[in-house]
Amino acid sequence: MDVRTAVGAVELANPVLAASGTFGFGPEYDGLVEVRRLGGVAVKGIAPEPWRGNAPPRVWETPSGLLNSIGLQNPGVEAFVAEDLPYLRQQGATVVVNIIGRTREEYAAVARRLDREAGIHALELNISCPNIKEGGIQFGHDPGAAGAVTAAVKGATRLPVWVKLSPNTHDLAGMARAVADAGADAISAINTLVGMAINLDERRPALGGVTGGLSGPAIRPVAVRAVWEVSQAVDIPVVGIGGIQTAADVLEFLMAGASAVMVGTATFSQPGAMAAIIEALPGVLAHYGFDSVAAAIGAAHPGRWTT
Amino acid sequence: MPQFDLPVAERRVPQPEHVELLLEAPALAATLTPGQFAHVWTPGTLRRPISFSRTTPEGWVGLLFRVVGPGTAWLAERRAGDRLDVLAPLGHGFPDPEPGPVLLVGGGVGIPPLFAAAQRWGKTHPVSVILGARSADALVMADDFRALGLHPILTTDDGSVGERGRVSGPVAQWLARQGGGQVMACGPTPMLAAVAQLVGGGRPCWLAYEQRMGCGVGACLACVVPGAGADGRPEWIRVCHDGPVLSSQRLLWPQDA
Ligand SMILES: Cc1cc2nc3c(=O)[nH]c(=O)nc-3n(C[C@H](O)[C@H](O)[C@H](O)COP(=O)(O)OP(=O)(O)OC[C@H]3O[C@@H](n4cnc5c(N)ncnc54)[C@H](O)[C@@H]3O)c2cc1C
Ligand SMILES: Cc1cc2nc3c(=O)[nH]c(=O)nc-3n(C[C@H](O)[C@H](O)[C@H](O)COP(=O)(O)O)c2cc1C
Ligand code: FES
Numbered sequence: 001m002d003v004r005t006a007v008g009a010v011e012l013a014n015p016v017l018a019a020s021g022t023f024g025f026g027p028e029y030d031g032l033v034e035v036r037r038l039g040g041v042a043v044k045g046i047a048p049e050p051w052r053g054n055a056p057p058r059v060w061e062t063p064s065g066l067l068n069s070i071g072l073q074n075p076g077v078e079a080f081v082a083e084d085l086p087y088l089r090q091q092g093a094t095v096v097v098n099i100i101g102r103t104r105e106e107y108a109a110v111a112r113r114l115d116r117e118a119g120i121h122a123l124e125l126n127i128s129c130p131n132i133k134e135g136g137i138q139f140g141h142d143p144g145a146a147g148a149v150t151a152a153v154k155g156a157t158r159l160p161v162w163v164k165l166s167p168n169t170h171d172l173a174g175m176a177r178a179v180a181d182a183g184a185d186a187i188s189a190i191n192t193l194v195g196m197a198i199n200l201d202e203r204r205p206a207l208g209g210v211t212g213g214l215s216g217p218a219i220r221p222v223a224v225r226a227v228w229e230v231s232q233a234v235d236i237p238v239v240g241i242g243g244i245q246t247a248a249d250v251l252e253f254l255m256a257g258a259s260a261v262m263v264g265t266a267t268f269s270q271p272g273a274m275a276a277i278i279e280a281l282p283g284v285l286a287h288y289g290f291d292s293v294a295a296a297i298g299a300a301h302p303g304r305w306t307t
Numbered sequence: 308m309p310q311f312d313l314p315v316a317e318r319r320v321p322q323p324e325h326v327e328l329l330l331e332a333p334a335l336a337a338t339l340t341p342g343q344f345a346h347v348w349t350p351g352t353l354r355r356p357i358s359f360s361r362t363t364p365e366g367w368v369g370l371l372f373r374v375v376g377p378g379t380a381w382l383a384e385r386r387a388g389d390r391l392d393v394l395a396p397l398g399h400g401f402p403d404p405e406p407g408p409v410l411l412v413g414g415g416v417g418i419p420p421l422f423a424a425a426q427r428w429g430k431t432h433p434v435s436v437i438l439g440a441r442s443a444d445a446l447v448m449a450d451d452f453r454a455l456g457l458h459p460i461l462t463t464d465d466g467s468v469g470e471r472g473r474v475s476g477p478v479a480q481w482l483a484r485q486g487g488g489q490v491m492a493c494g495p496t497p498m499l500a501a502v503a504q505l506v507g508g509g510r511p512c513w514l515a516y517e518q519r520m521g522c523g524v525g526a527c528l529a530c531v532v533p534g535a536g537a538d539g540r541p542e543w544i545r546v547c548h549d550g551p552v553l554s555s556q557r558l559l560w561p562q563d564a
């Protein structure tokens with residue numbers, strides 16, 4: 001069974017990557033997850049300078065889901081390069097660096113700095129995090145702004161640029177076309193959905209950041225629909241993200257049009273989830289009559305299932 | 308930190324709504340530091356953090372918890388022979404105390420990790436114990452401390468056992484009586500803040516902290532509390548990875564932050 005795949009020029013041994021923000025920089029899961037066995041690792045969002053993030057509490061469990069309002073706390077690009085990147089490089093991981101900024105220039109500055117570093121395989125622009133008031137969020141709604149930030153980053157690096165879209169928009173296909181036209185090499189979909197919970201005991205919002213991003217199995221159907229729509233709107237590859245827990249879930253995303261997937265929240269409950277998915281994937285593909293990952297990509301698209 | 312699939316050797320009900328599960332885990336028992344915790348799988352999206360309450364000569368480790376919601380309710384249903392999926396040992400526990408008197412202060416379900424501390428240091432140090440709870444039926448492990456030859460001072464909010472009131476009174480008396488010594492505490496955050504304030508900066512004070520967690524291993528940055536960095540500037544401390552036991556000197560309290 002051939003489980004290899006590719007996201008544009010980035011070749012992956014298997015289609016399962018760790019999702020940004022849920023896997024730190026890798027060593028946190030030392031002893032539990034072998035990063036070089038994964039398709040790849042998307043690290044926590046990196047800004048030009050350290051960001052402090054939101055006040056706690058930062059997580060709240062919901063039915064089949066999780067609300068978080070970390071607020072993009074990160075050590076800044078220099079500390080990331082000096083302290084965090086060496087581990088992933090030494091492990092031989094396929095590394096996707098998620099980048100964030102308040103302005104187009106900030107995104108481009110991080111991309112330019114990372115362009116000089118060995119051991120990075122792609123950049124993923126988080127233009128979609130619901131946890132910051134400024135910056136990211138407007139890029140996530142406005143096709144013009146999203147295209148402009150994509151073009152700015154493309155001009156600052158030779159690395160492949162993936163753009164991570166927000167589901168919190170009414171025109172996902174329009175957003176996808178805007179970033180594709182601006183030169184994006186791939187689209188990651190989706191980031192978390194904006195949500196909120198109230199702590200009844202304390203009579204206040206459950207999260208320190210008041211609203212947060214919903215992840216986990218609760219959002220999987222929303223993510224499948226996003227991948228379905230985006231993969232038919234553009235010609236660049238799509239990385240599917242949202243609520244994946246099993247190899248069958250991965251196959252669902254592949255058939256909806258994803259070339260690879262990322263697993264986030266599932267790792268909190270089961271650190272071995274990604275390894276278990278990778279192990280089970282060949283059997284699941286065979287069970288549903290596929291002889292490779294490549295054969296499953298977009299298999300459910302119109303025109304392919306009428307046979 | 309490894310992941311274990313541990314059989315429940317024994318289930319105890321020390322008080323109503325409180326359960327202690329003893330897990331057969333000789334390898335883990337041999338390496339535990341009091342104050343470290345387990346991130347325990349329960350149905351749903353997140354694991355549940357629970358401190359280790361004790362180790363036993365059979366190579367068992369204890370998890371003692373109060374039933375407060377669906378996760379702890381599911382755990383309370385476990386029976387001897389069932390298995391638990393735990394990540395452990397997580398975080399940093401209490402450091403080895405310097406020679407001299409040690410005061411252990413536990414509030415409610417903050418008591419269990421202090422019993423583990425009493426097991427570890429009760430024979431090497433002069434240990435005093437102050438335990439507090441809302442009422443007699445929420446006060447756990449007093450007999451376990453007595454079985455170690457210790458004489459815990461008990462306080463309850465309603466006076467149903469021990470002195471009526473909070474732990475602060477007896478803690479202040481102990482501090483006044485002892486010139487030096489060191490303090491280890493675990494309980495609700497307001498209790499920890501009160502203990503830290505009473506102890507002041509003069510003697511070591513170690514607090515086992517709680518915060519809502521995601522991963523439990525330092526990756527997601529969910530479990531932060533405000534602290535003071537080396538240069539005195541505010542920084543976030545991850546309870547799961549840098550704690551849960553933290554020096555009171557490193558923490559910023561709401562009034563300082
Ligand atoms: C390091 C650490 C050690 C702990 N040790 C013990 C112990 O020895 N005995 C004990 O009874 N309790 C302990 N707790 C608290 C225990 O984790 C919670 O009571 C438990 O998670 C509640 O889960 P639930 O589903 O029953 O309740 P719910 O309130 O429904 O839980 C909802 C969510 O909030 C989280 N949560 C709720 N209360 C707390 C809390 N106080 N601290 C952190 N997260 C919380 C849960 O983990 C869950 O994600 C500890 C907490 C921490 C952080
Ligand atoms: C705690 C937490 C932190 C996250 N941080 C980031 C981040 O820094 N950048 C980003 O692009 N996405 C971030 N995400 C979103 C995830 O990468 C992913 O898109 C989302 O959680 C959906 O996938 P899941 O359901 O498998 O978790 C975060 C998610 C969680 C739960
Ligand atoms: S719970 Fe994830 S960093 Fe502490």
